[in-house]
Amino acid sequence: MKSDVPEKLIRNVVAACGSCEDCRYYIEEACLFLPELFRLHDRKREGGGEASEEELRQLCDLCNLCGLCPCPKIRSEIMAAKAAYAERDGLPFSVRALQDVGRIGKLCGAFPRLGNLMMANPVTSSLIKRTLGMHPDRRMPAVPRENFDRWLDTRSASRKNKAAPDARKAIYYPGCTARYLFPEVARAAVEVLEAFGVEVVAAVGEPEGECCGMPPLLEGDQPMALKLVSRNLQWMAEHVAAGFDVVCSCPTCGYFFKHLLREGAYYSQAYQQQAGADANRLLIPAGMGITGPRQGDMVVLHRATYGPILQDKGLFSGLDPLQRIAVGEHAFDLGEYLARLAGEGRFPETARAVPRRAVYYPPCHLREQKIGYPFLNLLQQVPELSVTPLTGTLHCCGMAGIMGYKKQFHQPSLDLGAPLMARIRAHEPEAILTECLSCRLQFQHMDDIPIQHPIEVLRETLAE
Ligand code: SF4
Numbered sequence: 001m002k003s004d005v006p007e008k009l010i011r012n013v014v015a016a017c018g019s020c021e022d023c024r025y026y027i028e029e030a031c032l033f034l035p036e037l038f039r040l041h042d043r044k045r046e047g048g049g050e051a052s053e054e055e056l057r058q059l060c061d062l063c064n065l066c067g068l069c070p071c072p073k074i075r076s077e078i079m080a081a082k083a084a085y086a087e088r089d090g091l092p093f094s095v096r097a098l099q100d101v102g103r104i105g106k107l108c109g110a111f112p113r114l115g116n117l118m119m120a121n122p123v124t125s126s127l128i129k130r131t132l133g134m135h136p137d138r139r140m141p142a143v144p145r146e147n148f149d150r151w152l153d154t155r156s157a158s159r160k161n162k163a164a165p166d167a168r169k170a171i172y173y174p175g176c177t178a179r180y181l182f183p184e185v186a187r188a189a190v191e192v193l194e195a196f197g198v199e200v201v202a203a204v205g206e207p208e209g210e211c212c213g214m215p216p217l218l219e220g221d222q223p224m225a226l227k228l229v230s231r232n233l234q235w236m237a238e239h240v241a242a243g244f245d246v247v248c249s250c251p252t253c254g255y256f257f258k259h260l261l262r263e264g265a266y267y268s269q270a271y272q273q274q275a276g277a278d279a280n281r282l283l284i285p286a287g288m289g290i291t292g293p294r295q296g297d298m299v300v301l302h303r304a305t306y307g308p309i310l311q312d313k314g315l316f317s318g319l320d321p322l323q324r325i326a327v328g329e330h331a332f333d334l335g336e337y338l339a340r341l342a343g344e345g346r347f348p349e350t351a352r353a354v355p356r357r358a359v360y361y362p363p364c365h366l367r368e369q370k371i372g373y374p375f376l377n378l379l380q381q382v383p384e385l386s387v388t389p390l391t392g393t394l395h396c397c398g399m400a401g402i403m404g405y406k407k408q409f410h411q412p413s414l415d416l417g418a419p420l421m422a423r424i425r426a427h428e429p430e431a432i433l434t435e436c437l438s439c440r441l442q443f444q445h446m447d448d449i450p451i452q453h454p455i456e457v458l459r460e461t462l463a464e
Pocket residue numbers: 016017018020021022023024069070071074
């Protein structure tokens with residue numbers, strides 16, 4: 001008999017949000033999931049009947065884990081429902097293929113000219129899109145002639161390591177999109193980090209360059225996400241133990257390593273032992289979303305009351321909690337990392353002005369990291385660059401990782417991104433600046449305004 005676990009999970013979410021209603025209006029332009037949830041909830045309340053299995057399935061697909069809603073518990077229940085659907089019904093080939101961003105990137109990177117020729121030809125392009133479950137109208141990015149891995153190979157052959165003996169050490173984690181589609185971003189990140197005096201090891205190779213795991217996680221493919229994460233964790237933890245930080249130019253990868261990977265790890269027995277907790281008390285670092293009486297940097301909780309609730313029981317709980325914490329605590333957004341170095345007086349010599357009128361859009365997963373807008377301050381130091389920040393709203397580009405490529409999500413994703421694009425156009429900018437390369441793909445689909453990662457602007461301004 002078919003299990004009804006996924007439907008039960010998602011019905012619980014509908015009931016919880018339906019009786020809370022806090023998000024009914026404030027998030028309606030930035031999220032597809034909650035407005036649909038309230039529609040189904042209202043219909044039932046008005047006697048129009050329960051949501052059907054099909055409606056629940058479609059509802060679940062609408063959440064892109066953007067993190068804009070206020071309840072982590074609701075988000076993890078939606079993810080649990082996605083995983084239950086994937087386990088019970090399996091994932092179609094198109095979804096399995098599309099979520100494997102690293103494999104697609106490697107394949108296209110091996111034959112860039114062929115890839116571009118095939119995408120330029122309407123017949124082969126339509127065949128590829130159909131096979132991958134993409135919408136026929138979705139614009140495809142050009143495959144670069146030289147991906148980041150190749151650039152690194154040629155560069156290291158001709159270059160001596162110039163880092164000072166006391167240099168900070170960082171793993172630069174480009175993420176799949178910068179590595180294979182926009183290598184100019186990854187190149188700029190390495191060059192700017194080095195200009196700030198950092199010794200950089202780029203995360204490319206096997207297993208160092210594995211995808212962070214977010215795309216399969218979004219599709220409910222938890223086994224695949226777990227496989228990728230456990231490969232990354234081991235080598236990252238070894239580097240962190242050797243004094244490296246982990247620096248991400250992609251806000252989604254950064255959000256993943258800082259927040260999702262660490263979720264629950266502080267409640268584990270291993271951490272509690274290390275922190276000096278005892279039979280009566282749990283110790284949780286302050287700033288982790290738990291409030292209570294403080295002892296130094298720790299929140300102290302009564303074990304008998306909170307022990308049964310605060311447990312390390314998430315998807316990644318089978319992975320070493322101390323390694324998850326070590327990596328999470330040493331993971332930085334690239335802008336955040338550079339802003340810290342600039343605060344220490346390490347801003348490199350700038351030689352060139354960048355006369356440009358730009359808007360800056362901070363993407364969802366950067367906002368969710370709750371670190372402010374570190375690149376904005378850095379950009380304000382670039383001579384002749386005028387930047388208008390599009391901050392303080394719940395706007396979303398609508399792309400949601402790779403979801404905007406999917407046939408059924410194409411139009412909703414454009415509708416979701418339309419208010420943001422209207423706001424951008426109203427400024428008539430010469431460039432859009434944003435850290436997120438999924439946003440970049442969406443903006444490229446919607447308009448021809450040039451788009452840059454802020455790190456590319458910083459690269460432009462550096463002395464050679
Ligand atoms: S996400 Fe949280 S705050 Fe928003 S409606 Fe649901 S339960 Fe309420």
